[in-house]
Amino acid sequence: MKNILDNFEKEQIKKLTSKKSIPNFRVGDTVKINIKVTEGERSRIQSFEGVCIAKKNAGLNSSLTVRKISYGEGIERVFPFFSPAVDSIQIIKQGDVRRGKLYYLRERSGKNTRIADKKRGDEQDLYELSENIEQKDESKVENEDSKKDTKDQDVSEEIKKTEETKTDESKVEVEKPNNESKP
Numbered sequence: 001m002k003n004i005l006d007n008f009e010k011e012q013i014k015k016l017t018s019k020k021s022i023p024n025f026r027v028g029d030t031v032k033i034n035i036k037v038t039e040g041e042r043s044r045i046q047s048f049e050g051v052c053i054a055k056k057n058a059g060l061n062s063s064l065t066v067r068k069i070s071y072g073e074g075i076e077r078v079f080p081f082f083s084p085a086v087d088s089i090q091i092i093k094q095g096d097v098r099r100g101k102l103y104y105l106r107e108r109s110g111k112n113t114r115i116a117d118k119k120r121g122d123e124q125d126l127y128e129l130s131e132n133i134e135q136k137d138e139s140k141v142e143n144e145d146s147k148k149d150t151k152d153q154d155v156s157e158e159i160k161k162t163e164e165t166k167t168d169e170s171k172v173e174v175e176k177p178n179n180e181s182k183p
Helices: 002-021 126-181
Strands: 029-039 042-056 064-070 071-082 086-093
Touching: 029 064, 042 071
Parallel strands: none
Antiparallel strands: 029 042, 029 086, 042 064, 064 071
């Protein structure tokens, strides 16, 4: 029975995501959600921009909670990912947080609600990331080999310099006894 439900959910998710794309965002990111609003016979798109304070991954029931401050009052809305009312989701700013739920922002106001900005770059597939990691490991090995070569060169140069100073000191020592014997 569970397999039937899982398969049905997967099919529905494929149908719903074929029309729109959901970006890979995290909690703490500032997002802009465009919602389809119908008023009588007219329909329009209204945007809601705020900080994502919670994200719930539960198949078709997946949702996100967005919080914004409007006229000094905190407003939170819960948006289902796969709702036909949600037109699109855009990432405005990426935040650097260490928690899964940011409910502590409810008690804060003003500058205390700021979240540090972190530039993570474009999100990539898991497989693309694993290929990049392998390439970085190869380049690290090459860099380490070149660093060893430069260290060996630096050590040999230092040895030459110390030998030169030793020979200069020995020349000075040889000259000193000659100067003392003259008077």
